[in-house]
Amino acid sequence: MATLSDKPERLKGIAQIQQPTRIRGRSLTSDAFRRLCRNRAAIIGAAIVIINILIALFAPSIAPTSFDQAALANSNATPPWVTKIFPGMKPREEGGYVKIDNSYLLGADKLGRDLLSRIVYGARISMAVAIVGPLISMIVGFIVGLVAGYKGGRTDNLLMRFVDIMYAFPTMLFIILVMAFFRAGFGQLEPGTLVHALSELDAAMGGLLFIFIGIGLTAWMGAARLVRGQVLSVRENEYVLAARALGAPTTRIILRHILPNITGPLIITETLGIPGYISYEAFLSFIGLGVNPPTPSWGGMIADGALVIQSYPNQALFPALALFLLMFAFNFLGDGLRDAFDPTLQGRE
Amino acid sequence: MAKFIVRRILWMFLVLVVVSVITFALMHAVPGGPFTLEKSLPAATLKQLNAKYNLDAPLHLQYLKYVSDIAIPVVTTGEQSKYLDHEYLFNISLPFGDKATLRWMNFGPSYKTPSRTVNDIFRDNLPVSMQLGAVGLLVTVTVGIPLGIISALRRNTLVDYAAMGAAVLGASVPVIILAPVLQYLLGVELKWLPVSGWGELKQVILPAFALGIADSALVARLTRASLLQVLNQDYIRTARAKGLRERRVVVVHALKNSLIPIVTVLGPMVAYLLTGTFVVETIFGIPGMGRFFVTSVSGRDYQVIMGTVLLFAIFLVVANTIVDIIYLWLDPRIRHE
Numbered sequence: 230m231a232t233l234s235d236k237p238e239r240l241k242g243i244a245q246i247q248q249p250t251r252i253r254g255r256s257l258t259s260d261a262f263r264r265l266c267r268n269r270a271a272i273i274g275a276a277i278v279i280i281n282i283l284i285a286l287f288a289p290s291i292a293p294t295s296f297d298q299a300a301l302a303n304s305n306a307t308p309p310w311v312t313k314i315f316p317g318m319k320p321r322e323e324g325g326y327v328k329i330d331n332s333y334l335l336g337a338d339k340l341g342r343d344l345l346s347r348i349v350y351g352a353r354i355s356m357a358v359a360i361v362g363p364l365i366s367m368i369v370g371f372i373v374g375l376v377a378g379y380k381g382g383r384t385d386n387l388l389m390r391f392v393d394i395m396y397a398f399p400t401m402l403f404i405i406l407v408m409a410f411f412r413a414g415f416g417q418l419e420p421g422t423l424v425h426a427l428s429e430l431d432a433a434m435g436g437l438l439f440i441f442i443g444i445g446l447t448a449w450m451g452a453a454r455l456v457r458g459q460v461l462s463v464r465e466n467e468y469v470l471a472a473r474a475l476g477a478p479t480t481r482i483i484l485r486h487i488l489p490n491i492t493g494p495l496i497i498t499e500t501l502g503i504p505g506y507i508s509y510e511a512f513l514s515f516i517g518l519g520v521n522p523p524t525p526s527w528g529g530m531i532a533d534g535a536l537v538i539q540s541y542p543n544q545a546l547f548p549a550l551a552l553f554l555l556m557f558a559f560n561f562l563g564d565g566l567r568d569a570f571d572p573t574l575q576g577r578e
Numbered sequence: 579m580a581k582f583i584v585r586r587i588l589w590m591f592l593v594l595v596v597v598s599v600i601t602f603a604l605m606h607a608v609p610g611g612p613f614t615l616e617k618s619l620p621a622a623t624l625k626q627l628n629a630k631y632n633l634d635a636p637l638h639l640q641y642l643k644y645v646s647d648i649a650i651p652v653v654t655t656g657e658q659s660k661y662l663d664h665e666y667l668f669n670i671s672l673p674f675g676d677k678a679t680l681r682w683m684n685f686g687p688s689y690k691t692p693s694r695t696v697n698d699i700f701r702d703n704l705p706v707s708m709q710l711g712a713v714g715l716l717v718t719v720t721v722g723i724p725l726g727i728i729s730a731l732r733r734n735t736l737v738d739y740a741a742m743g744a745a746v747l748g749a750s751v752p753v754i755i756l757a758p759v760l761q762y763l764l765g766v767e768l769k770w771l772p773v774s775g776w777g778e779l780k781q782v783i784l785p786a787f788a789l790g791i792a793d794s795a796l797v798a799r800l801t802r803a804s805l806l807q808v809l810n811q812d813y814i815r816t817a818r819a820k821g822l823r824e825r826r827v828v829v830v831h832a833l834k835n836s837l838i839p840i841v842t843v844l845g846p847m848v849a850y851l852l853t854g855t856f857v858v859e860t861i862f863g864i865p866g867m868g869r870f871f872v873t874s875v876s877g878r879d880y881q882v883i884m885g886t887v888l889l890f891a892i893f894l895v896v897a898n899t900i901v902d903i904i905y906l907w908l909d910p911r912i913r914h915e
Contacts, residue, residue: 508752
């Protein structure tokens with residue numbers, strides 16, 4: 230990635246002859262960034278992601294009430310405008326079944342908890358998964374791929390066959406088994422042990438820790454394959470040979486010469502993978518193996534709402550809209566990143 | 579070619595063995611067993627139950643017995659045993675001996691519902707899931723591939739942008755959203771289709787679309803990308819230079835080669851669509867395989883866990899092997915490697 234700006238002394242002479250002003254080089258990254266900014270869809274995506282991050286960070290000040298404040302008297306209460314957009318929901322005053330209550334902006338669930346507050350707090354779970362999921366997958370995949378690609382030979386063969394077998398494993402099933410293993414097993418052990426500490430930590434995180442571990446165990450294979458492929462192609466380059474000839478230690482070669490070359494593709498694939506992680510968490514909460522109640526998660530809210538979709542469609546559709554917007558945003562952003570870093574692909578995929 | 583197929587089949591078996599070992603180890607690592615109930619059973623009863631189902635044997639022996647019951651075919655004579663532990667999936671009458679029958683694949687009884695075997699579950703619920711999955715797959719292919727072709731041919735036009743916009747939209751809607759929304763719009767509000775249930779043709783449409791749409795978005799994007807790549811190749815220019823009609827160039831020359839990445843993703847899709855999906859089947863109240871993947875784990879119903887995992891893994895490795903064989907047909911270069 231040698232650029233003009235890296236070698237100012239060599240350019241100085243030319244610059245002085247041809248142009249009195251200084252030449253400002255453009256690095257590949259800043260070039261890509263400019264292309265990204267021109268992509269309207271990607272900018273909208275990035276904006277939605279940033280808004281979501283802000284909502285997640287400042288949930289306590291944004292949400293009207295707390296997410297677990299139940300009021301059974303207001304079970305399934307709905308504000309008037311919601312009954313207008315869903316014609317099936319007739320208010321009690323007009324001979325229907327819906328209890329009207331203006332104090333809930335989007336309505337309440339069957340325990341009388343405010344839907345809006347739960348959606349706002351639910352952003353925390355989705356954003357946490359959207360950030361930590363790719364991080365774990367990148368770190369594990371990076372280490373495995375690097376070792377396999379750099380060591381080569383038998384190590385490479387062994388690791389890649391293991392990746393192949395993990396691919397053949399039904400991911401959802403594996404994650405269900407792992408979650409059942411953690412959820413059922415870790416609660417029953419004596420205090421003082423590592424597993425007990427883990428389950429305490431998980432409880433403190435509202436059940437997120439085990440979701441992270443589950444994702445980490447199942448999502449690293451793609452990254453590992455990608456990194457290995459990149460390492461294999463990069464390590465044959467002359468500059469790596471030159472570095473080795475100069476006596477650079479392996480760690481330096483990896484960190485200074487190989488790492489910068491493979492981070493781009495890795496970041497792009499991981500961004501494109503984020504919607505997958507978000508829907509993993511939503512699925513797990515949907516089947517009841519996700520975050521612990523009463524911590525709200527959009528997946529869990531959709532699951533609860535789907536049970537009453539015929540009478541209270543707002544309870545499933547509003548969290549669904551939130552989840553959809555976030556996934557849509559990450560898809561746009563990922564597409565934009567890929568197009569920006571690899572202009573030859575523009576409009577191909 | 580023969581060497582290739584033999585190698586693939588050996589690989590298939592290796593994968594199945596590893597998958598079954600991991601599942602077996604993992605499910606026994608989860609504390610509690612199938613007979614751990616809210617109200618605990620008397621010790622003597624528990625002991626007898628464990629003895630009856632061979633659960634008191636060392637783990638490796640349990641595993642070997644389980645695998646040999648499935649893999650090794652047996653020939654029986656006389657009346658069929660009435661015990662559920664001797665119930666086989668395939669029973670083929672042999673032309674000799676006293677009612678001699680070749681029996682194969684005994685997946686064992688379910689611990690939670692002792693009157694049913696895992697084979698019963700396969701017989702009753704798998705066909706439902708397979709029918710639903712097949713229609714879902716049809717949606718995926720018939721929506722995804724034409725959409726991808728059209729946007730590749732009309733690249734960078736309004737049609738292309740609309741189609742690809744729709745594809746990103748489709749890819750952003752997880753099935754746990756799509757299913758309730760379809761149910762609400764078409765079932766509750768417009769009353770065009772039944773909200774849930776199974777048995778009538780009308781009841782297949784909504785769940786099949788819920789299953790197929792997200793995948794069809796993926797297929798559309800892939801088709802477009804791969805067709806565009808192929809259309810840039812020299813042999814396509816040659817075909818056009820020969821004066822072939824555009825339709826012939828696309829259908830005969832370009833399409834076949836652009837199918838390779840699509841076939842690759844369709845392999846795993848076939849496996850998980852046909853073996854049942856938990857979310858769609860739960861939301862639409864369909865008696866398929868999907869729920870057993872989840873309920874068996876929470877109930878520690880060991881035989882059902884192993885049965886469903888193996889069923890999925892078998893579908894997956896077979897689908898992937900078929901994909902590899904289709905590669906050979908699609909791309910002659912692979913044949914010569």
